[in-house]
Structures are given as C-alpha cells and as structure tokens.
Amino acid sequence: MQLKTILNRIHKHRSFVYEKVRFLEEGGELALEAEIRPRANGRPKCSGCCAPRPGYDTLKPRRFEFIPIWGMAVYFVYAMRRVDCTDCGIVVESVPWGSGKQQATTTYAWFLANWAKRLSWSEVGEAFHTSWGRVFRSVEMAVTWGLEHRDLEGVNAIGVDEVLWQRGYGFLTLVYQIDQGVRRLLWVGEDRTMKTLLQFFRSFGPERSARLRFVCTDMWKPYLNVIARKASEAIHVLDRFHIMAHMNKGINQVRAQEAKRLKADGYVPHLKGMRYCLLKRPENLTESQEIKLAQLLQYNLKAVRAYLLKEDFQGFWDYVSPTWAGKFLDRWCTRTMRSKIEPMKRVARMLRSHRELLLNWFRARGTVSAGVVEGLNNKLKLTTKRAYGFQTFRALEIALYHTLGHLPEPAPTHRFW
Numbered sequence: 019m020q021l022k023t024i025l026n027r028i029h030k031h032r033s034f035v036y037e038k039v040r041f042l043e044e045g046g047e048l049a050l051e052a053e054i055r056p057r058a059n060g061r062p063k064c065s066g067c068c069a070p071r072p073g074y075d076t077l078k079p080r081r082f083e084f085i086p087i088w089g090m091a092v093y094f095v096y097a098m099r100r101v102d103c104t105d106c107g108i109v110v111e112s113v114p115w116g117s118g119k120q121q122a123t124t125t126y127a128w129f130l131a132n133w134a135k136r137l138s139w140s141e142v143g144e145a146f147h148t149s150w151g152r153v154f155r156s157v158e159m160a161v162t163w164g165l166e167h168r169d170l171e172g173v174n175a176i177g178v179d180e181v182l183w184q185r186g187y188g189f190l191t192l193v194y195q196i197d198q199g200v201r202r203l204l205w206v207g208e209d210r211t212m213k214t215l216l217q218f219f220r221s222f223g224p225e226r227s228a229r230l231r232f233v234c235t236d237m238w239k240p241y242l243n244v245i246a247r248k249a250s251e252a253i254h255v256l257d258r259f260h261i262m263a264h265m266n267k268g269i270n271q272v273r274a275q276e277a278k279r280l281k282a283d284g285y286v287p288h289l290k291g292m293r294y295c296l297l298k299r300p301e302n303l304t305e306s307q308e309i310k311l312a313q314l315l316q317y318n319l320k321a322v323r324a325y326l327l328k329e330d331f332q333g334f335w336d337y338v339s340p341t342w343a344g345k346f347l348d349r350w351c352t353r354t355m356r357s358k359i360e361p362m363k364r365v366a367r368m369l370r371s372h373r374e375l376l377l378n379w380f381r382a383r384g385t386v387s388a389g390v391v392e393g394l395n396n397k398l399k400l401t402t403k404r405a406y407g408f409q410t411f412r413a414l415e416i417a418l419y420h421t422l423g424h425l426p427e428p429a430p431t432h433r434f435w
C-alpha cells in the first residue's frame with residue numbers, strides 16, 4: 019500500500035489530489051514530502067471572499083507541515099495559485115489544509131493544540147520536534163476558533179475572581195460560568211479594576227448581562243460597584259470560599275503577631291509550624307497535628323481564640339433561612355468585636371458592611387454550589403504553574419482559555435489524536 023492511499027483515506031480534499039510521496043533527508047533526519055496538485059477542472063478560490071475566481075499565476079511551491087509519522091516529519095508541497103478577484107484584487111487562493119502564512123497545516127495545528135491540553139507547551143514541542151512558538155500559534159488558533167464558535171446562551175450564574183498571576187506582574191480578573199453542570203472560564207482580563215470588569219460586561223453584551231440570575235464574588239470593592247451597575251437584576255452572592263479565606267488570613271496575622279511577642283518574651287515559639295493545625299478543619303487533621311493542636315489549646319492565646327471564632331463561624335453556612343443566618347451573623351460579629359483581636363475585628367467589620375450580600379448566599383442556595391470557584395481556582399493555579407515561563411499576558415490568556423474554557427472544536431473527518 020502506498021502512502022498516497024493512506025492520505026486519500028484519512029485526509030482527502032475534493033479539489034486537490036496527492037501526487038508522489040518521496041523521502042528526503044534534512045539535517046541527517048528522514049522526512050516525507052507529499053506533492054499536491056489541483057484537479058484539472060478545479061477553479062481556485064479567493065482567500066479573501068472564498069468565491070471561485072479565474073487563476074492569475076502560480077507561485078513557487080511551498081511546504082506545509084503535516085503530522086509526523088514514525089519519527090519522520092511530513093510535508094505537503096504545493097504551488098499556490100493567485101486569483102484575479104473582482105472584489106479582492108490579485109490574491110492568493112485558499113486551500114483546505116492550511117491558512118494564511120501558517121507553515122503548519124490546520125490538522126497539524128489542531129493535533130498540537132490537543133496535546134497541549136495534556137502536556138506543557140515545551141513538552142509538546144519536545145515530543146514532536148517542533149518549536150514552542152509553533153505550539154503557541156497552534157493553541158492560539160484553536161482558542162480563536164473556539165471563542166468564535168462557543169455558545170454563550172443560557173449563562174445564569176457567573177463567578178468573578180481575582181488572582182495574582184506572577185509576582186510583580188499584577189492581577190488577573192477571571193469570570194467563570196458556575197451554573198450546575200456547566201463550569202467554564204468565560205473571560206480573562208488583565209488587572210482587577212472597575213475598568214477590567216467593565217470590559218467583560220461589554221464583551222458579554224447587555225442582553226446576556228440582564229439575564230444573569232446569580233453573580234458570585236469576593237468583597238472586592240471595584241467588582242461590587244461594577245456588578246451593581248451592570249448586573250442589577252442578578253442576586254449578588256458573596257462566595258463562601260472567599261469569606262473563609264479572609265478569615266484564615268486574619269488568623270494567620272494573629273498567629274504571626276503572637277509568635278513574635280512570645281519569642282520576645284523568651285518563650286519557645288510554639289506557634290511556628292502550627293499554621294496548618296489552625297487552618298485545617300478538625301476532621302482533616304492528622305494524628306500528630308491533632309496532638310499539636312491539643313497542646314496549643316492549653317495556652318489561651320489570641321490565635322487560639324481567633325481559631326475558635328472561625329470554627330464557630332462555620333455554623334453560619336448550615337442555616338437554611340436567611341433570617342436566622344442573619345441573626346447568627348449579628349451575634350458572631352458582636353462577639354468578635356468584643357474579642358480585642360484586631361485582625362478578626364477587621365473581618366467582622368467587613369462582614370457587617372456586606373451583610374445583605376452575605377445573606378444572598380442562602381437565597382442562592384441550590385443554584386450556586388459553594389466550592390465551585392475554589393475548584394476552578396485550583397485548576398487555574400495548575401495551569402499558570404505549568405505555563406511557567408509565559409512572559410506575556412497573551413500567552414497566559416490563551417493557555418487559560420485552552421484548558422479552562424471548554425471551547426468547542428470542529429468535528430474532524432478522521433481522528434488523529
């Protein structure tokens with residue numbers, strides 16, 4: 019069987035035929051070259067408007083890289099024709115296996131992009147003897163196609179989050195869809211200002227924004243402002259994960275201050291390494307952490323009291339009725355304000371001033387599940403970690419859409435991956 023037969027079986031084009039396939043040696047490596055020519059009766063199509071147009075001339079043959087087989091690079095060789103188009107002028111024809119000036123065939127680009135979901139970009143480059151730039155352009159193509167073809171209807175609930183993406187580089191704003199059963203990254207933008215989030219709403223459109231029923235965020239002021247303006251119909255929910263994160267931050271500050279004070283007083287700093295005992299839920303502690311925690315509780319330290327306040331607050335999430343949850347919240351805040359523990363008092367003040375948004379959590383129950391944003395966040399951290407070395411926002415943006423966006427792909431006629 020000839021390679022030509024295989025190519026015709028898996029990668030056939032209506033107006034073009036494969037000619038000879040031959041070996042060649044490139045820098046001591048074997049490669050394959052398959053010539054392509056147009057069918058005798060086929061008229062070239064204009065790459066500007068896609069209409070069949072009369073031929074103008076033929077350019078020098080050029081190569082398009084296809085998926086490698088058995089350790090050999092595979093190229094298509096084809097002499098592009100130029101057409102004389104009444105609308106576009108003298109332009110190069112469009113061919114079904116490639117686009118524009120890209121050296122890789124579209125199929126090869128999709129192939130690389132799919133591997134880039136499983137491996138880091140440099141690993142993909144190594145595995146297929148190709149450059150990081152080629153992998154990047156392939157993923158970029160896949161993401162561009164996916165964003166153009168994705169369906170944004172039926173988005174009821176969104177979560178807005180901010181993350182620090184690289185030390186010294188600043189923040190990203192991320193918008194997720196968090197409907198039951200559909201969780202995906204909808205949008206990513208640089209920075210975390212009002213302007214950033216406004217950009218999202220502009221691209222999302224006023225009709226879709228008006229149809230939003232739930233918006234889940236952190237207590238970050240610029241976001242709160244924008245959401246009040248742009249999604250006024252939606253119930254704005256403060257996310258459980260973020261609130262507990264604020265509380266953990268408070269405890270950490272108390273612990274750090276306490277450890278410093280104890281050390282200054284000549285005590286052994288017991289609180290060092292205690293961080294995880296205080297931040298973990300009791301049921302998640304290991305046995306030795308449990309012993310450590312028991313020892314720690316013997317001291318009536320501020321850190322311990324802060325910890326107990328946090329543990330007590332967990333009860334808040336078990337309420338069903340917003341009214342009763344509100345009463346619980348008020349009692350907790352009063353108690354915390356009397357605690358003389360400044361970082362915790364700060365948390366209490368913050369909760370008090372966002373009371374209504376907090377209670378919306380109970381109004382949204384069953385629609386927005388608690389850990390969604392947290393789960394997506396962990397996945398995001400994995401991507402940014404794997405993408406370590408991305409110097410530009412563009413590369414990171416592409417990587418995030420690619421791994422978290424659940425973007426559609428064209429249906430292939432043959433599965434190459």
Ligand SMILES: [Zn+2]
Pocket residue numbers: 064065066067068069103104105106107
């Ligand atoms: Zn044209």
